Amino acid sequence: MPNFDLDTLERQVEELILTCRHLREENDSLRVRQDHLVTERAELIGKTELARSRVESMIARLKSMEEEL
Secondary structure, three states: OHHHHHHHHHHHHHHHHHHHHHHHHHHHHHHHHHHHHHHHHHHHHHHHHHHHHHHHHHHHHHHHHHHHO
16 A cells, blocks of 8 residues: 555655646747747837838828919
């Protein structure tokens, strides 16, 4: 009976080790993905700001042309 309990405990510890390993790998993967998404978001914000600037410039030129007429 005591041997059975030790075997069960050993099996549970092995399962826990495997679970921890899996969670660590998954966590690492999620961190890499998060870093990628943060970088992508920053790039998109930059592109949005550039587009906004261009549109504002076009609007200003159109208003200028309208005033000349």
